Amino acid sequence: MIDFTMPDFTQAYAEIFVLVMICVILILDQFLSDAKRNITYYLTQLTVVAAAVITFNQDHSVSVISFSGMFINDGMSALLKMSLYVVMIGIFLYSRDYLVKQGLLKGEYYVLGLFGMLGMMIMISSHNFLTIYLGLELLSLSLYALVAFNRNSPTASEAAMKYFVLGAIASGMLLYGMSMLYGANGSLDFTIISNSINEGSASKQIQAFGLVFIIVGLAFKLGAVPFHMWLPDIYHGAPTSVTLYIASAPKIAAFAMVIRLLAETMPGLQTDWQTMLIMLSVLSIGIGNVIAIAQSNLKRMLAYSTISHVGFLLLGILAGNEAGYSAAMFYTITYALTSLGAFGMIILMSRNGFEADRLDDYKGLNQRNPWYAFVMLILMFSMAGVPPTVGFFAKLWVLEAVINIDMTWLALVAVFFSVIGAFYYIRIIKLMYFDKSETDIAIEGSADMRLAISLNGILILALGILPNSLMALCVAAFA
Amino acid sequence: MGFEKIMFYIFAAILVISALKIITARNTVHAALFLVLAFFTTAALWLMLEAEFLAMVLVLVYVGAVMVLFLFVVMMLNVNVDELRAGVARYLPVGAAVAIAIILEMSYFILGGFDNSQFTPVTHGADYSNTRAIGNILYTEYLLAFEIAAVLLLLAIVAAITLTLRRRPNTKFQNPSEQVKVRKVDRLRIIKGMDSEN
Numbered sequence: 001m002i003d004f005t006m007p008d009f010t011q012a013y014a015e016i017f018v019l020v021m022i023c024v025i026l027i028l029d030q031f032l033s034d035a036k037r038n039i040t041y042y043l044t045q046l047t048v049v050a051a052a053v054i055t056f057n058q059d060h061s062v063s064v065i066s067f068s069g070m071f072i073n074d075g076m077s078a079l080l081k082m083s084l085y086v087v088m089i090g091i092f093l094y095s096r097d098y099l100v101k102q103g104l105l106k107g108e109y110y111v112l113g114l115f116g117m118l119g120m121m122i123m124i125s126s127h128n129f130l131t132i133y134l135g136l137e138l139l140s141l142s143l144y145a146l147v148a149f150n151r152n153s154p155t156a157s158e159a160a161m162k163y164f165v166l167g168a169i170a171s172g173m174l175l176y177g178m179s180m181l182y183g184a185n186g187s188l189d190f191t192i193i194s195n196s197i198n199e200g201s202a203s204k205q206i207q208a209f210g211l212v213f214i215i216v217g218l219a220f221k222l223g224a225v226p227f228h229m230w231l232p233d234i235y236h237g238a239p240t241s242v243t244l245y246i247a248s249a250p251k252i253a254a255f256a257m258v259i260r261l262l263a264e265t266m267p268g269l270q271t272d273w274q275t276m277l278i279m280l281s282v283l284s285i286g287i288g289n290v291i292a293i294a295q296s297n298l299k300r301m302l303a304y305s306t307i308s309h310v311g312f313l314l315l316g317i318l319a320g321n322e323a324g325y326s327a328a329m330f331y332t333i334t335y336a337l338t339s340l341g342a343f344g345m346i347i348l349m350s351r352n353g354f355e356a357d358r359l360d361d362y363k364g365l366n367q368r369n370p371w372y373a374f375v376m377l378i379l380m381f382s383m384a385g386v387p388p389t390v391g392f393f394a395k396l397w398v399l400e401a402v403i404n405i406d407m408t409w410l411a412l413v414a415v416f417f418s419v420i421g422a423f424y425y426i427r428i429i430k431l432m433y434f435d436k437s438e439t440d441i442a443i444e445g446s447a448d449m450r451l452a453i454s455l456n457g458i459l460i461l462a463l464g465i466l467p468n469s470l471m472a473l474c475v476a477a478f479a
Numbered sequence: 480m481g482f483e484k485i486m487f488y489i490f491a492a493i494l495v496i497s498a499l500k501i502i503t504a505r506n507t508v509h510a511a512l513f514l515v516l517a518f519f520t521t522a523a524l525w526l527m528l529e530a531e532f533l534a535m536v537l538v539l540v541y542v543g544a545v546m547v548l549f550l551f552v553v554m555m556l557n558v559n560v561d562e563l564r565a566g567v568a569r570y571l572p573v574g575a576a577v578a579i580a581i582i583l584e585m586s587y588f589i590l591g592g593f594d595n596s597q598f599t600p601v602t603h604g605a606d607y608s609n610t611r612a613i614g615n616i617l618y619t620e621y622l623l624a625f626e627i628a629a630v631l632l633l634l635a636i637v638a639a640i641t642l643t644l645r646r647r648p649n650t651k652f653q654n655p656s657e658q659v660k661v662r663k664v665d666r667l668r669i670i671k672g673m674d675s676e677n
Contacts, residue, residue, distance in 0.1 A: 004619040012623075019630060026637065067623040108641040115634045122627060134627040138634060145638035151645075183593060209588040 007067040014054045014081065015121050021047040022114045029107030037105050041096055044110040045089060048117070052085040065127055069189045072127035075477040076329070080124045080256050083333045087249045087340055088117050090452060094344040095241030097449045101352050104150055104239065112149075113245065116142035120253035126260060129178045129188040136174075136221070139253060140167050143246060147238040159237025166220065166230040174217025180210025190265040197268035208272050214261060215276050222254050224314060225283035228307045232295075235303035240355060243299055244343035247306060248336045251313075255332040258317055263325060270320050277318035278410065284311030285414050289421035299357045301424060302342055305383060308421055309335050315414060316398040324401035326474040331394040333470070334382075334463060338391060341379045341456040348372065348445045348453055362428055364437025372443060373432045375457035382460045384425040385418055390463035397471070487527060494520040507553045515546045529603060532610040 009016070021043070029040045055078060063074030092113065099105040119138030126132035144167065148160035182188055184206040185196040196202055216227065223231040235243050262273050288308030295301035313335070316328025349356030349365075356362070366373040382391035395418065399411045445453075463470060497516040504510040518541045525534040617625055 007622065068620040070621075070623045106641075108637065111637060112634075112641065115630075115637070118630065128624070130621070130624045131627065134624060134631060138627065138631055141631065141634050141638060145641055148642055151642065203593065205588055205591065206593060209585075 011064055011066045011073050012071060014051045017054055018047060018051050018118050022111060026111050040107045040110050044092055044114060048085050048088050055081045070128040070131045071125055073125060077125045079473055079477045080252055081121055084120055084249055084252050087336050090340045091245050093448060093452050094244055094347050097446055098241040098347045101350060112142040112146050120249060123253045124256040127190050132257060132260060139250060146242045149242060150239045155237040156239060159234045162230055163234045170217050170220030173213050177210045177213030177217060180206055193265050197266060207269060211269055211272055215273060218258055219280055222310045223307055224280040224310050225287045225307060231307060232300045232303040236297060236300050240346050247343055248340040251332055251336050259325060274318050274320055277314050281311040281314035282413055284308060285417045289417045293424050296359055297357055298346060298359055312398055315402050319401040319405050322478040325478050327397035327401045329474045330471055331398050334390045334394045338379055338382045338460055344453045344456060345376050348443060359431060362431045363435040365432040367437050369443050375453060376432060377429055378457045378461050380425040380428050384422040388464045390460050390467060393467040490520045490523045507558050511550050511553050515542055518542050530609060532613055
């Protein structure tokens with residue numbers, strides 16, 4: 001027999017709970033009539049909240065590795081999972097309004113959404129190539145299905161097809177890189193690979209070769225230039241509730257994946273991946289910000305904005321030290337919250353069979369409703385990085401981390417392009433406040449939706465005024 | 480060169496040729512059949528590596544089940560390959576150049592990079608059970624990965640049904656409980672007045 005220690009199942013309680021609830025909701029939903037579909041929704045929200053309680057009560061002061069080295073719980077996983085839950089609650093809340101308006105309210109949306117969340121939780125807690133890949137596939141598969149969710153829309157089907165094909169190529173790249181590292185180091189376990197790289201017994205050439213493929217796979221999933229071509233089409237083509245999903249929560253999981261693979265597994269190859277990330281981030285910040293100016297569709301514009309934000313996120317990671325990682329983590333969490341609010345606004349502005357995704361739909365929003373115009377103003381300022389919103393501090397700390405490793409030129413390039421990028425965010429503010437509205441239809445939305453989007457805006461502002469508590473948590477996660 | 484090595488090269492050659500034929504065959508049914516051949520030769524290669532269980536599963540699952548379904552789909556859909564090939568001539572020079580560059584780069588790294596002496600294959604006697612060895616670690620060391628893979632399959636089922644199940648208003652289907660409850664008077668009408676007395 002082989003020697004085997006029983007895994008500590010308590011470490012994975014949150015994941016096990018979510019999986020059980022997915023099965024319960026999946027079966028229960030079959031017995032509900034369309035009028036009672038709200039039960040599915042409330043159960044889904046309850047699942048996320050209960051998972052948050054479970055994760056919160058876990059001891060995350062020490063890092064625990066379980067399931068034969070496949071699963072890890074540490075400070076980083078706890079903080080990322082908690083922010084993931086917050087974002088997921090927002091996603092489910094906003095998307096219900098959209099699904100009702102577009103006549104798409106079906107239980108499968110919530111089941112697929114929860115499957116995606118489970119995948120992200122596994123990615124965040126993975127400590128082995130196998131688990132990180134399986135978690136990624138769990139997330140990707142549910143996203144492919146969600147993009148194609150509205151079967152009557154040809155653009156959504158086209159977007160799903162593109163996403164599926166490109167996502168499969170990216171997964172292939174990632175797997176190929178992993179196989180190279182496995183071949184060179186003889187293990188899939190992050191700790192063993194990291195030690196083996198440091199010992200330097202295996203060929204450096206093969207390690208770097210595998211690393212290139214892993215970076216390509218990661219860049220595809222993050223949407224960094226030059227692997228960004230899928231992003232605008234999918235953001236544009238998918239139903240807005242799904243764009244909301246893709247644009248917010250998976251960024252947190254992708255950040256975890258980059259940290260687990262690059263910072264934890266391959267610190268020995270830091271000089272190699274640092275150069276690659278510099279190229280990716282300069283291109284992303286530049287091209288993302290410049291092309292966004294030419295967009296007339298808000299969803300496409302936000303897609304290019306995402307690309308530039310990914311560039312900023314990579315800036316923090318390429319700094320390669322604790323300060324950089326925690327700055328990037330702060331950036332990711334706050335960006336996910338801001339992006340959640342921005343797509344939530346599109347949903348709020350949409351009506352039955354009408355999607356408010358053109359920039360012109362925001363003309364004169366201030367006349368129609370000053371409060372939502374103000375919330376949108378906060379969100380746009382935060383994306384542009386204007387104080388006192390949280391986006392300013394996110395950018396500031398990332399740039400500080402880059403300057404501290406003597407790469408001031410990189411910080412200057414990033415600032416230059418984000419000044420250019422500020423143009424298209426401020427254009428929306430100009431449309432809202434200084435142009436005349438084409439319609440005077442009142443903005444409708446359920447009470448919880450209106451409350452949540454107001455809270456979302458206030459949160460962005462409050463985090464901007466008091467950023468230190470969240471930043472302290474991010475720093476503690478890497479201490 | 481031993482017998483085993485000769486067999487390896489024969490199988491490897493068949494595998495590479497059939498893989499090439501999958502993407503170059505004009506007839507989609509032929510392409511699917513070449514895929515069967517590719518799976519089969521892969522199984523043979525795995526047998527030579529003493530991975531009997533995996534070889535058997537590959538033949539049973541992929542050749543036996545998946546490919547049969549695949550063939551059904553290919554035969555039912557009338558795919559016009561020539562239409563799909565319309566742009567090939569235009570993109571061929573660029574595609575070929577990129578492919579050759581990648582092949583050269585990759586072989587440069589891989590051929591020189593791996594130290595083969597480090598990993599010598601282990602051989603076992605005839606009483607060694609490959610299946611038992613996999614079973615021992617599949618449900619212990621690889622428990623988490625195994626479970627996630629199972630969840631992945633569940634997700635695939637849910638996603639496929641979500642995307643394909645359509646309830647049309649005029650769909651006709653059987654209702655077994657109604658069928659069982661049916662009584663004679665519902666179906667049979669006896670018409671009187673047709674007997675011979677009249």
